[in-house]
Amino acid sequence: MTARQIMTTDDLRRAVVRISHEIVEKHGGTDRLAIVGIQRRGVPLAHRIADAIGQHEGVRPPVGALDITFYRDDLSMVAHQPIVKGTDLPFDVNVLTIVIVDDVLYTGRTARAAMDALMDFGRPSAIRLAVLVDRGHRELPIRADHVGKNVPTSRDEIVRVHVVEFDGVDEVLLDRLPTTEAKA
Amino acid sequence: MTPREDALTQGWHHRHLLDVDMLSASDIDLVMRTAVEMKEILGRPIPKVPTLRGTQVTILFYEASTRTRVSFEVAAKNLSADVVNIAASSSSVTKGESLVDTIRTVEALGADMIVMRHARSGAPYLAAQVFSGHVLNGGDGWHAHPTQALLDLFTLRDRLPGGKVAGRKIVILGDILHSRVARSNIWTLTTMGADLWLCGPPTLLRGLERWAGALPSNRRLTVTTDLRAALRGAHAVMALRLQQERMAGGLLPSLREYSLRYGLTATTLRWARADALVMHPGPMNEGVEIGPEIAAFERSVVTDQVANGVAVRMALLYLIAGSGPIEGGETHG
Amino acid sequence: MAETPRPGERVERFEVEDAWLVDPVNGLEGRGSLRVEGGRIVTVEWAGEPSGGAAAHEPPRTEPRPERPTVIVAPAFVDLHVHLRQPGREDAETVATGLAAAAHGGFGTVCAMANTTPAIDSTGLVEAVQELARASGSPVRLFTYGATSAGRAGQTLSQMGEMADAGAIGFSDDGSPVADASLFRNALAYAGALGRMLVEHPEDPALTKGAEANEGLVATILGLKGWPAAGEESAVARDLAILADVVASYPASAAPHLHLTHLSTAGSIDLVRRAKAAGLPVTCDVTPHHLALHEGWVAGDRRFAWEAADALWVGGRADAAPYDQSTRVNPPLRTPADALALWSGLRDGTVDAIVTDHAPHTQVDKLVEYGDAANGISGIETACSLVLAGVEAGLLPLRDAIRALTLGPRRVLGSVVATGRRGASESLVPGLVEGAAANLVVIDTADGWDVTPETLRSKGKNSPLLGRRLRGRVLATLVDGRFAYAELGGVEAALAAAAG
């Protein structure tokens, strides 16, 4: 099994910086803006985007973490229940523009679940979606507002996003899905 | 999702929750961690998530119990499950239909999970034998009350200084012999390293010293009729409900004598630590096993127990619902 | 045998060569061959000098067991305690299915308890059950007990004299004790004068009210209502005290004989040991399930008693799910230490017989909450295998085990079976005697058999051994020169395998 590196540490850093500029540009500043990472790897990415915004705008938007486990529509299809990692939204979501951050956009089901979860906390004025990698194969009418890299893939491939916080390295790999392993 | 993270999600392996003696310390930790997340949901403006949408939870109670039944019902509804309530008095169970027939009927009506309360020890095992879904034991005879023990543990971890029960002296006081709450707490608390004491009149402790003696040395369990010795230095005391039937059974002379010798009162509680917590699984007989001044006391965590019960039962419904034999991968995307 | 013989078919020619022969009457065992012709044993040839003789009870063997052939030939077994459920519960067992099960278990003689519906408490019912046995076509010999009290209600004496005349071999309210001590005393004396034993199920109902499992570690952990050892031992003590009183205070011709059945605790064995030493006319039996199984089986532990004695189950996962209703039995499965005490009672002769207490039940009566499940194990077909497992584990010499299944119970029956209306029978002499009617069991100890609902001939599938493979396979049971059970080609195959 050979994994191919499709984003290096530098690629990953540059993508985060670019997304941070796009967010500010699209929102028209940093006022009433919050960044929310989807557990797990969306959370460190959300913090990095917020840090980048803080550097070039002088104001760091608040960051939250969202666990979408309870909103997944596939719980009856998994062999074991995912372990819940926790939701922490240290702000009132009402009237804010919330940028949801995740590592990979694939079927769109996670993004949908994230939107459902956010709605339970209030009524944001807008929800946007930022992802590091868009690998295609959408099953729902969802698209990302900000994409680090578009990667054409086949369904028997897997995109592995590694971040320093969990994996000791920043990189993105494209790997072949072993027959016994779960789709990512 | 990486393989490493994938392994993390393989945490829960129990198709049913029939007894707590099957749960390892890491299983119990997982329940506690998940319950913390459920408690977060309970704090939201709308304490409800769609997790178990389309899942039918049948609450089948052969014994009257408002608090446990309602707690399960609220927990299931907070997870968006469809709840069907069957109380023994209003169904054919009183007309002599066998338990096995009832379970098969409930299954035919679409139940995915059964929460069961029964007066006979072991009845949930029979249900699990014939039901193709999941069975949660809501209390069986004298045997087990797993969700109560887990919510007791959750409450203790929440309220004890340091947030752990390991090394803490915890006392269960009263009718141990007939108590499923005591039996389940014996497992969870000794598994988590508590120094557990059982105290009550000798007639209500029959057989328990033999159990204490047979346990491996890493489980600490002491059985005594001496209330003062039991309470000395205790971090928490759980008083059990005393049933009227015990007098008719010749096990005790009178309620009055019981409350004088084994009642938890402001006076007897002085033998425990100054910050000792007071627990009771409810419903309380104030003035019998627990003095009214204690029941409403600031260190009483009885209302915490009730509130935590919902979070712990949500956690268990969630974990058990995903423990099916269904094969298939993560579709996280 | 090219074809499987029909039950009841006369044994024209049957030969077992180079097997291990056990002859309890003469106290002999050894390598040898045996031939049956025209329904009679024509030759018994010992290869060399058989061992045994006077010492019927020896201490457990310590020197290595001598090499012996794996096929055993012994007299067909005698079971003093079975429940055949007819009349009244033909859905659970009939006389015909019960006798077929007995034959499959190696038993040539069974004694049916009186707790049918209605209870066997009149001559008509005694004769009706005998008639059912004849009509079944099975050569297995059936004896019947009459109830001790009218209707087994524990109030007044049954029609003991008439039933004795009609062939009742003894009296018992088994299923329940005779709780009223005064009635028990009278029954013992009255039956004694009739030359009949009183078979008592010792249980103190006050101590066992609502009880579900042996009061011990397992019941405590599983939250089952305890069934204390004292609930049996206090009844044994009472029964023995009353027996002594009857011996002392009633006419000598009353000659009481008390037989205590299915003793299950170390304390009960001790009480009987002392009573025998004091010369009281008491005999007793134990069951294979109390010898081999133990209270841990209720929790799902599936080890034999001698395997579990040093490492008791103390909670958590076991081999099988807990609360298996097939482990619910009266008296309950006791501790491994109790089981070992029963074996020691067999070794020193305190225990006279092994009986099956075969208690078939329907699934309707068993597949309910543990505490509501009917008491009893369908055990007559697994008895031989369980006893041999204990022999294999070194708990009892083979000769003593066979003795407890043949000569032991035969002696408990005493002369009554030779004087009853049906008359004496050669089949009741448990020896390997040339010229006698063939009355034999052939067992292959090298092979096993799978206990499944299909392999059990009994209607009662209520066995905790279901799904298990047991060593010790009954190949043939011959009674009164007729086939009661025979496995197609089984004897030849086993002998060939042993020779190869």
Ligand SMILES: [Zn+2]
């Ligand atoms: Zn009996």
